[in-house]
Amino acid sequence: xxxxxxxxxxxxVSRICGSDNIEKALQECFFFLKHYIPMNQVILNIxxxxxxxAEAVVRVSDDxxxxxxxxxxxxRQVKKDMEAYTSxxxxxxxxxxxxDYEGTRHIAEKSGTADFPGVIMDLDLDGRIIGxxxxxxxxxxxxxxxxxxxxxxxxxxxxxxxxxxxxxxxIRRLKDIVADNQMYYQEELxxxxxxxxxxxxxxxxPVMEMVRRVAHQDSxxxxxxxxxxxxxxxxxxxxxxxxxxxxxxxxxxxGAIPESLMDSELFGHEKGAFTGAAVRKxxxxxxxxxxxxxxxxxxxxxxxxxxxxxxxxxxKEIERVGGTETLSMDIRVIAATHRNLEEMIRDKIFREDxxxxxxxxxxxxxxxxxxxxxxxxxxxxxxxxxxxxxxxxIPPSIxxxxxxxxxxxxxxxxxxxxxxxxxxxxxxxxxxxxxxxxLEASASAAPASPQEAPAPTSLxxxxxxxxxxxxxxxTAGGKIHGPGGAAELLGINPMxxxxxxxxxxxxxxxxxxxxxxxxxx
Ligand SMILES: Nc1ncnc2c1ncn2[C@@H]1O[C@H](COP(=O)(O)OP(=O)(O)OP(=O)(O)O)[C@@H](O)[C@H]1O
Numbered sequence: 001x002x003x004x005x006x007x008x009x010x011x012x013v014s015r016i017c018g019s020d021n022i023e024k025a026l027q028e029c030f031f032f033l034k035h036y037i038p039m040n041q042v043i044l045n046i047x048x049x050x051x052x053x054a055e056a057v058v059r060v061s062d063d064x065x066x067x068x069x070x071x072x073x074x075x076r077q078v079k080k081d082m083e084a085y086t087s088x089x090x091x092x093x094x095x096x097x098x099x100d101y102e103g104t105r106h107i108a109e110k111s112g113t114a115d116f117p118g119v120i121m122d123l124d125l126d127g128r129i130i131g132x133x134x135x136x137x138x139x140x141x142x143x144x145x146x147x148x149x150x151x152x153x154x155x156x157x158x159x160x161x162x163x164x165x166x167x168x169x170x171i172r173r174l175k176d177i178v179a180d181n182q183m184y185y186q187e188e189l190x191x192x193x194x195x196x197x198x199x200x201x202x203x204x205x206p207v208m209e210m211v212r213r214v215a216h217q218d219s220x221x222x223x224x225x226x227x228x229x230x231x232x233x234x235x236x237x238x239x240x241x242x243x244x245x246x247x248x249x250x251x252x253x254x255g256a257i258p259e260s261l262m263d264s265e266l267f268g269h270e271k272g273a274f275t276g277a278a279v280r281k282x283x284x285x286x287x288x289x290x291x292x293x294x295x296x297x298x299x300x301x302x303x304x305x306x307x308x309x310x311x312x313x314x315x316k317e318i319e320r321v322g323g324t325e326t327l328s329m330d331i332r333v334i335a336a337t338h339r340n341l342e343e344m345i346r347d348k349i350f351r352e353d354x355x356x357x358x359x360x361x362x363x364x365x366x367x368x369x370x371x372x373x374x375x376x377x378x379x380x381x382x383x384x385x386x387x388x389x390x391x392x393x394i395p396p397s398i399x400x401x402x403x404x405x406x407x408x409x410x411x412x413x414x415x416x417x418x419x420x421x422x423x424x425x426x427x428x429x430x431x432x433x434x435x436x437x438x439l440e441a442s443a444s445a446a447p448a449s450p451q452e453a454p455a456p457t458s459l460x461x462x463x464x465x466x467x468x469x470x471x472x473x474x475t476a477g478g479k480i481h482g483p484g485g486a487a488e489l490l491g492i493n494p495m496x497x498x499x500x501x502x503x504x505x506x507x508x509x510x511x512x513x514x515x516x517x518x519x520x521x
Contacts, residue, residue, distance in 0.1 A: 231338075242332065
């Protein structure tokens with residue numbers, strides 16, 4: 001190595017390895033190399049053999065670091081070229097037109113440099129090409145053998161820097177997955193520490209029966225019910241008993257994400273896809289891969305987002321915003337709504353095709369006023385849970401007559417409202433017994449859904465039975481016998497059920513089916 005080569009090498013390496021941030025390092029190096037080799041753009045590319053995608057990992061030009069990401073599929077020819085490498089004698093060579101050389105054609109076309117001459121260097125580490133460095137200058141530029149010789153001196157440092165960057169990137173990706181899993185296990189812990197379904201053996205029995213039936217399939221499930229009835233609780237229960245239970249459960253509140261961020265939230269984005277997209281971000285679909293995605297308030301999705309969601313459901317593929325790579329997804333979709341989607345279809349604010357995709361298996365969750373027998377267990381569950389959260393020591397007991405009062409109330413906000421009422425009572429707790437005051441004032445409040453008739457509130461056995469059987473009929477869409485029929489859901493003989501229906505005066509049969517609502521399975 002000549003002395004000036006020695007100095008050149010040291011100066012260049014101090015720049016290539018001078019920063020953990022490869023963009024910054026390449027930019028520093030670019031300014032230095034410009035004194036020796038003509039260039040107005042330098043690109044570090046990788047070729048991923050597993051996905052057959054070529055990616056411009058970093059691009060630096062006279063204008064600075066170019067942020068828009070370029071990832072494109074590469075052809076068999078490129079692969080051949082890479083494989084032929086071992087028999088090629090040169091690691092650095094020039095091409096008259098970047099668009100004519102297979103290994104650079106795709107990225108050159110995408111970056112508008114296809115007509116330019118360039119110098120290409122295979123970056124070689126441990127006898128394997130890990131990427132390419134491409135140097136580009138004006139159309140008339142003639143690179144010399146001396147330029148190639150100088151560049152080749154820097155092969156190993158460039159290869160090292162690229163390899164270090166790729167490892168760093170992989171660690172970031174894995175960290176992301178670990179964070180996801182952590183979130184998931186936290187959820188699991190929450191479930192174990194009391195987040196299970198109260199009422200699974202009473203008012204929600206027909207619901208849980210449906211959940212158990214569908215859990216082992218991959219079919220989309222649509223949970224329908226008023227706000228606060230526990231749709232998310234049921235969605236988590238479904239995921240938990242499904243074969244995907246060891247994979248993530250990712251929730252999306254479709255009503256809470258601004259329209260402008262919806263695509264990036266759901267599908268992720270590439271680095272530089274828009275202002276502020278400084279790093280690549282995985283979307284919720286990608287995070288939910290092999291697990292379940294819970295699309296809460298799906299009725300709130302705007303029309304454009306509905307179209308994109310439909311495409312994902314049909315094609316089971318996503319593309320990150322600003323990306324070209326297509327990612328296959330294996331996801332169980334659980335959607336939920338408190339709105340009447342059929343009415344929204346009539347009003348042309350919800351797409352019918354999306355509705356049919358989502359409602360493959362609809363499950364109706366009845367409002368709390370239709371399953372008042374669950375109230376005592378729910379109240380006791382919330383008292384236990386919140387006493388721990390509020391560090392109250394031994395959970396207080398309930399004053400006599402209070403449970404009756406809670407069972408007489410209509411609960412327009414359903415279980416959520418009940419949970420809040422318990423919390424309020426605990427805050428006001430004076431060391432005696434728990435009182436639930438302030439409910440009477442809103443006892444006449446209308447139910448959250450105008451479609452639902454108020455339930456009987458008496459504890460009379462016949463009335464409670466009527467309520468329970470009516471719920472099973474609603475879940476079964478009025479069907480009595482056969483799979484999914486009310487008799488099966490209730491675990492009794494269809495003949496016995498018919499007998500009880502007559503005795504209790506509950507309408508049934510073909511003519512009465514309309515009573516059990518079109519949205520209910
Ligand atoms: N069966 C249940 N067992 C235990 N907790 C429940 C049950 N149902 C609801 N909850 C609790 O009530 C609250 C509301 O439930 P959840 O968020 O699942 O309702 P939702 O129907 O999804 O509401 P929204 O329509 O507003 O999204 C939560 O804190 C939840 O833990």
